[in-house]
Amino acid sequence: MLDFFRTHGSLLVRVLVVGLAQIAIVWGCWTLPLFWNQGFDESVAREIVSGRAFRPEVLSRLKSDLDAIEQSTYCRASATRSAAIIRLRIAEQTLSMDKPGTVDQEFDALRRALFTTLSCSPADPFSWLALFWLSNNQIGFKSENLEYLRLSYELGPSEGWIALKRNHIAFSVFEALDPVLAKMTIKEFIQILNTGLYMEAVEIFTGPAWRVRDQILPLLTQVPIRNREVFANVLRNRGYEVIVPGVSDRRYP
Structure with missing residues (x-):
């Protein structure tokens, strides 16, 4: 048995290294597009924060990216917060266009995004503020909503x-x-x-x-x-x- 390991040990090591490398390559190919999209979405969120205006159709094209961020098993506070910022702007734009059915859909999407962000980063003041705004606009003002503003x-x-x-x-x-x-x-x-x-x-x-x-x-x-x-x-x-x-x-x- 000892002779076997002496003879074939280096080969087993090579096989193991190659296998791990292949796994790393597959993982990278799977996750790289996600992280790349997250980086782009974070850039868009920063532009929104700085005051740049985006046309509704431009932000709508990001929804699949936002879904991926919110459904990811990885908790990246900067990514989930960026998704929530974009969702909020989409909701604000939709509300200004006065389309009740569409507004409800965007409000629900924003609420899910905020819950995702807060589960990842419970001390995020923006998300508590956005939840205050959303609650007032979606279900009407209630005194208990003030706790969201207070936390912010x-x-x-x-x-x-x-x-x-x-x-x-x-x-x-x-x-x-x-x-x-x-x-x-x-x-x-x-x-x-x-x-x-x-x-x-x-x-x-x-x-x-x-x-x-x-x-x-x-x-x-x-x-x-x-x-x-x-x-x-x-x-x-x-x-x-x-x-x-x-x-x-x-x-x-």
């Missing part, structure tokens, strides 16, 4: 792109927020203005936050005077005559 604030208080989307959504239901969430929402707006995102702050202020502007304006004393001056000037240029604390009537470039 607690888990991601300072993520800029999430804050911009979250602030817009939170102000749209401001009257339904409890005092703690209402305070968080106004504080977040102040942080947005503090960081110099003037155009974004004006869009929120003159949009969903406009009806509660009297609650916001007195607290803008927490914002540096230069930021307040620019903010007031942009508002005036857009035709909004608002008294911003500590700012005179002169205009700033």
